[in-house]
Amino acid sequence: MSQPLLEVRNLRTYLQSGDREVRAVDDVSFSIPKGETFCLVGESGSGKSVCALSVIRLLPQGIASHPSGEIVLNGQDLLKLDDPRIRAVRGSHIAMIFQEPMTSLNPVLTIGEQITETLQLHYPDMSDAEAEQRTIMALEQVQIPHASSRFRDYPHQLSGGQRQRVMIAMALACKPQLLIADEPTTALDVTVQAEILRLMRKLQDDTGMSMLFITHDFGVVTQMAQWVGVMQQGKMVEVGSCTEVLRNPQHPYTRQLLAALPENLAKPVRGRSLSQNAAGELAADQAPLVQIRDLKVWFPIKKGLLRRTVDYVRAVDDVSLDIPQGEIVALVGESGCGKTTLGRAVLQLEKPTAGSIQIQGQELIGLSAGELRPLRRKMQIAFQDPQSSLNPRLLIETTLAEPMKVHGIGANHEERIELAAQLLESVQLKRHFLWRYPHEFSGGQRQRIGLARALTLDPEFIVCDEITSALDVSVQAEILQLLLSIRQQRNLSLLFITHNIGVVEYLSDRTVVMYKGKIVEQGLTEQVCSHPQQAYTQKLLSAVPRLKVENKPFLKLNKEIAL
């Protein structure tokens, strides 16, 4: 190990929350050598962000305290510096970039002004012309096309990926020695993420800075880190070189995290013979459960005084798709490609512009709300956000029993409650959870309840809209296993909307890739994932950060056994 740039020794950060004290960071030590990257990995609430904020001293002083520890940068203990001196360190020696590119730039200032301001703050002698020159150079450095003309652009004129580049340019404008990146690519699509990660590695090579990189994604870790620290509940449970930790994890928690990754989960044996022959084609006599033909969902763009429709946003454009009985169809694509709109249109939550949707041969489009009601039993939906998917004012019992009452399931109230309790048990929750409110549950539990609600009407078909994206990997693994077992028991069909390729490979029988409202490729998951035909699919798959090659043979072997 070369000379360390940053050394953190026995750092403790306690946060005051009401009248209790949370040990957010508890006795953490690590060091970052010059020009290398240290990755902090852990699930939500493990204290990795607080740890990084402690290093740059950005925690609110009234709430955060450091009972012990040293943070030594260039031989200087940052915890002992007073406010004016720490401000001089921030920006010039340490810079930080954040997760959310949409909110971390000031929307009323141009990007040029924002970078120039940082520069002139740290170099008061710099002239305006020189600052502008340096800014344009910084923008060029982060590969923003036509940097000099973008200088006067406002943040809303840039895409998410470009904003994150501007953030990086701003952070690097004063040539810091240490860059702290707090989940800088989590909010971005995989292809954009791949570009940003490549850019950050290149900038590190050019400038020789060190990075403290926070992430929950082991794929990103393998791409970025020389050193890894795994955090659990404020403690650093394992520190070591990246290859060492990933190949030979010592701590049980690290092993558990790695095992919970979708690509490492043991694949269940599939009941392929049911509806398909060896080639994976549908048997001729087996009609698909849901048949979508030439579906269009267009949103009008209205302009002017008379609100005339000038154009359409073609969210879903000429999509045709079959969902066979008892199969899981994964719908993959980047944000804004129309996959969620498609899912909602199938359930008639979004009014389609044209096309046909049939479930068991019955046409859905053009039906009135009353005619649609009996058909709603057959198709249900589960949502992404555990915060908003359950009505906060209603008991779980009401949420589960009300749809049954409307559709005449169960003879009386007692029977419906018994059915609801059985549903909770089927998603591995306890019966007495019926008498609780949504805010009493964790995110994973709420997603299970969301699934239970989708199952209340005993549907044939469920749309799962990114139901695991807001969850930690270990919880995600549990939910995925639960989905598979429910599918097995009830012979359900699922339309599983996701952007996570690992989940697709683990879960689905078929994969449909969407791009800009159109389906670019569809087929059996193994074929699409291992031999993508279309250029876009290839680009998407190659952008997915994966664990190191060492794991690959194990994975492939496992898959072959499963098939």
Next chain:
Amino acid sequence: MIEHVVSRESFASRIWRRTLEGVGVKVGFAWVMLLVFAAVFAPFLANSMPLLMSKEGVISAPVLQYLSVEDVWILATFFIALAVYLLRRLSTGKRILLFMLGALVAAVLANLFVKPPVLLIYDNFRTAAYTEVDWRIMPPVPYAPTDYLRDLNSRGLEAPFASEGRIHLMGTEENGADVLSRMIHACRISLSIGLIASGIALLIGVVVGGLMGYFSGIVDILGMRLVEIFEDIPTLFLLLTFVAFFGRSLYMMMVIIGVTGWSGYARYVRTEFLKLRKQDYVQAAVASGLPLTSILFRHMLPNGVAPLLVAVSFGVAGAILSEATLSFLGLGVVDAPSWGQMLDQAVKSSTFNWWMAVFPGGAIFMTVFSYNLIGEAFRDAIDPQLARKTGGDK
């Protein structure tokens, strides 16, 4: 995975607990409770007749005999409200329905069966028929609000404790009536105008705003124009005009304040519904094929009602001020005392009598202040950003 420490509190009781956390809001609630108590039991608190007396072995309660239809109805409604509140086994909706039904029945019964003596001469209660008794219990304030104490030679405008042989805690007004008694009876007007006017405004606002928010599109565009039209009506001048043409009536005032004051509530409800419509749990309710009434009133309204209640608490204060303003201008109700009217008296008299201004003015101030305190505490309690600071989960 860390299991969150969970609480068994319902959403409503959590909000209620957080609302009551401050000191100011407790004072505000105490004041409003005091007003309610005074308004309901006014005839028993300040009246010229004995509550209970025994004359030649016959025990009678003159106050009960002289209770007006209004008094009986208010008392009945209060006890129905209390009983319904204690019936915890029923759902909130059923309890509200039961209360409304009870109040209606009480109003009909009171009108049919309560027949107080038509002629009411307070001086009679100080004659031998009521004074030469075995024993009697008088109200805490032994003067009715419209008892001008002519037989006692009241000169009027006596400062507190300045009268000879009588105790007037807040002095007397120009006609000689006791100010404290008038203050107590005036609680009714202030409370009822605040609650009923806001109730009318709330009802119209929720219906119009809810329809605008849920259906959006053309309904929303038309509704917003209607809202804008009503926002432009100057309530005070409309009130003055109506008083000039149709004379003075408390009920007219309530209706006018209510009918012109709903636009703000409609805006709140509309915004909330537009937001809620896209919430996943509402979408899930639609996907389950639930009927429209359930979606609107069970899944959407309870989640959008909180910011509205804050606005209402400010609206109640506004309505009280409107009535006080009107009475202050001499255009309020004639026969019943109100705080604004008392302030008007204070200004019109030739000399400045501090007790005529301080007590009603202070009461108006305290009431408006209390409602604003409650509204503010409520707003803070439902704001998740502020709630997180006081020990929520991260």
